[in-house]
Amino acid sequence: MATTLAKPLHWEEIQEDLSLDIHELVKSASEVIAPLGPISKFAARSPWAGLERQSFEQTARRFKDICDIELFPHDSVLKSARDQGEIDVNFLEKGLQQWLDRHSFELPRAAAEQFCRVALTKDTPSSDLTAHPEVKRLAKKLSGFKYQLKARQSVKTLSQRFEKIGNGSVLRDLNRHLIKWCKLFLDESQAVWSMPNREEGFYQAWRRMASLDPALSLEERRQIKNLPKEADMALNEALSHLGIHPSETREYLEAHLLALPGWAGMMLWRSQQHSNESSLLTDYLAVRISMELLLMKPYLPLPTQGTKEDVLLESLIAAWFHWGNFPIKAWSQLPAAEQKARLNLAWQFDRIVRNKLWMEAWEKTYEQQLMEKIASKQQAGTEPKLPSLAQFVFCIDVRSEPFRRKLEQTEVFETFGAAGFFGLPIETFKLHSHHSHPSLPVLNKPQFKVKEYLPESQYQPFHERLQAVNSLQGTFKTMKHNLLASMLLPEVSGPWLSMQTLGRTFLPRRAGRAFKKLLDTWFRKPDVKLTLDRKEDPAEAKLPVGFSEEEKVHYVEQALKTIGLTDYFAPLVVICGHGSHSTNNPYASSLDCGACGGASSAFNAKVLATLCNLPHVRQALKERGISIPEETVFAAAEHITTLDELHWVYLPKLSDKAEVAYTQIQAALPKVSEQATLERIRELPSLKGNLKNPKAEVERLAEDWSEIRPEWGLAGNAAFVIGERSLTEACNLEGRVFLHNYNWKKDKNGSLLAGIIAGPGTVCQMINLQYYASAVAPHYYGSGNKATQTVTSGIGVMQGNASDLLSGLPWQSVMQSDETVYHAPIRLLVVIQAPKEYVERLLNQDRAFFQKVQNGWLRLASIDPEGNWKSWS
Structure with missing residues (x-):
């Protein structure tokens, strides 16, 4: 050579x-x-955000060439979905016909259809068949066609x-x-x-x-x-x-x-x-x-490799024998044009095309099921509701959907959906923290900083207690890294750590409660205040601290319009951020709010609720057409997704009517929590058949440091519905749908819809594609088995001590078991409740969104005022 x-x-x-x-x-x-x-x-990101100028299929081929990575679901995943009734084969047949219509093979249509149908449903030819002597001899004879079948060679x-x-x-x-x-x-x-x-x-x-x-x-x-x-x-x-x-x-x-x-x-x-x-x-x-x-x-120099064809003729001939029931000897009886056509069809109808057709059928089946579910429950022409006893604003996170549904079944509460950062571009600084945190989508940069603070009389005692804990932690770390001191560390820390180990191992629920009570008793953190007023702070050169008076009004007005809450205010409006709770979990932040950069959105909820209660803000809003009744009070709470609980984080002085609402909320929450928990944990594989005490089980999951799946997170996410809550409130959406309130009648110029698509819509797509990538290519885009991960350098996880820095979700976040996928790897379906012309205007004005739809990075449907469903992709 x-x-x-x-x-x-x-x-x-x-x-x-x-x-x-x-x-x-x-x-x-x-x-x-x-x-x-x-x-x-941790914040969700699409692994392919920079490649959306090309189609999803083109990207899949590119990664297959360069990295040998499959970006469409594996055959076994598709087969399992078909067997479970998640794929309607009628959509598969329709997709096949459309694919054949776009190609010309100079071959009888019936022969091409038959070959492709069998190829879609039958296993690939075995290596023994490809290596058969007769196949190799025929391939040698047909090698003159090789130039017709050359694919682009990727750079290695x-x-x-x-x-x-x-x-x-x-x-x-x-x-x-x-x-x-x-x-x-x-x-x-x-x-x-x-x-x-x-x-x-x-x-x-x-x-x-x-x-x-x-x-x-x-x-x-x-x-x-x-x-x-x-x-x-x-x-x-x-x-x-x-x-x-x-x-x-x-x-x-x-x-x-x-x-x-x-x-x-x-x-x-x-x-x-x-x-x-x-x-x-x-x-x-x-x-x-x-x-x-x-x-x-x-x-160097590297040997020049012999001419190796990008497409092996042996595999194409074997495919016709296996899928087309076409004998090897029959090739010699074909004219050259038909030989070329058959080879070309087998080459083009490759695994990527086949799996793409199966996945699209899966996506269209889900779309059809969602359409039927909404249509069966939809109440066309519903009159505006009278004010409810209380209104709750939740994050659009799919985990909020079951909890909202249970709240609404009380028939005296109303819920809304909006992105969990509530439109506040802030960086937060908590009282007990040494670092601030951008509490907004990772695509954006914070414009303000909001700090927690205490009056000097309260701050000093708390600061001393906090300093004592930090000193203990610092001493422990110093001793751990010092050669001589580390030898004494087991004797010094042994009793405390042994007690903690035994407690968290054998009695995680009780131990968690005891440790929490101990820390709460020690810290005794008082009610903190927020730096909402603009303050000149020389130490904060990058971001202004607090808001100007005009900025307060602007962000409250913007938030209320985006939420769709500009009239019919209830006596109590609860802004609900959300967060998760788990122990010994490197991926804890992936279970918090994606709209807040992987942190709880309770802080943002508290800021917005506090701003909404300011008298001068309300007066300015009234002058702009948003009149909030004097009796209406805004409060803030945190939805703990692991526990299905609502914890109050800001409860100001209530009006008489708001007090009545609060009392009824407190009475209803235990039942709502219990019902939401029972529905959710049925899906957790470790708890199947063990539902005697659901509440105790979810508390154990949150406190057990050996638990690899404290909750499912956003696994299963499949759609983003932008419309009035009346469109979906009677539907059980199975915790798979992001829900954002939107009323097209209040959005004449389309700016609200454009903002929802550019902000929350982008975040939802990023979440969807990260779960998708972790499910279809877990060894490349996931992070492997959570039980064998190594946290490295304080920045991420590896498998062992010499792997890539793993970027995606653990195996347990997307898999039901070693063989069964839990997260359905399908692309996000965006559903907009608005007239056709609104959607057309959006696509014309937002070219990035149009590109995503056109190139298959997400799918789009709309529901017009008459309730008609239209697919745009």
């Missing part, structure tokens, strides 16, 4: 040809990965190509080195000694330290020491010596980013957070590709 040495390219020539500098190329290549923030601020890195030859140690070693240095550089809490020179950037810190790395040879260390001082120059030089052609540079960078998308995603996230780290991803690629050159040098 002949060998060739890649000819080094002069980077000046490459830059001339590309008309983009290396930083622009890195930025462009970064579209194939998603920013990955620390797990403590040199280390990937070397692995294909059969010597895969370079790729493994390259990943191992990158993981080691990324862990050291990105560490936030675990390392005793920080990596030196981190402030100079990843490339500079690596270059200085790697030249001393005993895991490398003396020659390799010498070469690292002699690398260019600047990262972009090093990257340029490495690409040049590897012989990467200018036309392939971007794809070469993409392939390297996709090799470890978690660590690369963390570098991308950091580069977006801090201006002084804006070139961090360039640093990462400079390190990685310089290391690749270093490790590959002994093996």
Whole structure:
């Protein structure tokens, strides 16, 4: 076999040809990965947000070529859904007919239909059939057709190509080195000694330290020491010596980013957070590709591989034998045109197309079922309701739907849905915390900071108690990391930790209650106040603290209009944030509010309720057409999704009518909680058949530190309904639907609908695609078995100590068991209750949303004022 040495390219020539500098190329290549923030601020992101300019199918083919990742559900998942009645085969047949209509194969339609139908329902041909001597002989004869079937060859890195030859140690070693240095550089809490020179950037810190790395040879260390001082120059030089052609540079960078998308995603996230780290991803690629050159040098030049066809004719012939019942000997009797047509059909009707048709049938079946459910319950022409005794505003989170339904069954309460940050672009700073938290969708930046505070007379005693706890924690950490002190640590901490271990292991529910009571008694946290008034604070240079008077009115007005609550106010309006509660759970933040950046939305609820009670805000709202009755009081609560409980976080002085409402709420909540719990935990596999005391079981799940599935979270999410609550309030939506209130009659210019789609709609799509990705490619986009995860560097999880930084959800968040998927991997269906012209205006004005619909990243339907359902995708 002949060998060739890649000819080094002069980077000046490459830059001339590309008309983009290396930083622009890195930025462009970064579209194939998603920013990955620390797990403590876990926020859902679509892994493919930067690729929505191309279709979902094109992206699936691209990832199959580069990473060998399947982005459509696996055959076994689709078969299980079909067997459970979740896929109507009539939709599959309709999809097949539409696919055939779009293609021309110069083949009798009946023959093409028959082949495709069998291919959709029968297993793939066995390897024995593909390797059969007669199949191979026929393939050799038909090899003249190979040029007709060539697919685009994706760009592979040199280390990937070397692995294909059969010597895969370079790729493994390259990943191992990158993981080691990324862990050291990105560490936030675990390392005793920080990596030196981190402030100079990843490339500079690596270059200085790697030249001393005993895991490398003396020659390799010498070469690292002699690398260019600047990262972009090093990257340029490495690409040049590897012989990467200018036309392939971007794809070469993409392939390297996709090799470890978690660590690369963390570098991308950091580069977006801090201006002084804006070139961090360039640093990462400079390190990685310089290391690749270093490790590959002994093996260059690579042998030239023989001409290997992208499509093996053997598999196409075997497919016709297996699915088309077409004997191998019959090929010789066909004219050349029909031979070509049959091969072309088998090649184009590949696994990606087949699984795409099955998934689309699954999605259309769900859409049909949702349409029938809404139509059967819909009450057309319902008159506006009289004010209820109390109104609750919940987050659109799918977990709120069952709880809202149970509340509404009392017939004296009304519920609304809105994004859980309630339109407040704030960064929160809690009294007992050392750090602030952006409490809004991760796509947005906070514009204000709101702090909790206490009067000096109350603050000092609380601060002393807090300081005592922090001192104990700091002492424990210091002793743990000190060689001599760590030897004494078991004797010092043993009794307390042993008691905690025994309690949480054998009596988790009771132990959790006891520890909580102990901490509450010690802290005795008083009622805090909020910095809602604008204050000039020299220490806060980045964000203003509090709101101006005009800003208060603006955000309350905006929130009430978005919620759809501008008239018919009840005596008590409860703004309900939500959060979760679990123990020893690295993914705790993934169960909190996605609209608040992976934190509880109770803080935002309290801020909004407090603003709504301010007299001057109400007066200004009245002048703008929103008149809130004097007797109406706003309160705030937190919906604890793990426990199905509502906890009050802000309860001001109530009017007489609001007091009556509050009393009735308190009387109704135990039953509502019990009913919601009973419905929800039936779906948890660990509790099936054990429902004697549901309340005790969910409390155990929240406190048990060995529990791998404290709740299902947002698994099962499938649709986002934007419309009046009367459209869906009588429907059991099974906790699968995001619900946002919207009245098109109050939105003449379409601005409210546009805002819902751009904000909450985007968050819902990101949540949906993250669950989708974790279900279809758990080894790549998920985070594996929660029981074997390792929290690393204080920023994320790994499997073992040398894996990628895992970006998605644990196996237990999407799987019912090792064999059964719980989360149905289908794309989000957005349903808008509005006239057709409203939807058309939205699609014309919001090109990003139009692109998502057109390219299959989500699906769209609408319900007009007469109740007619229309599918737009």
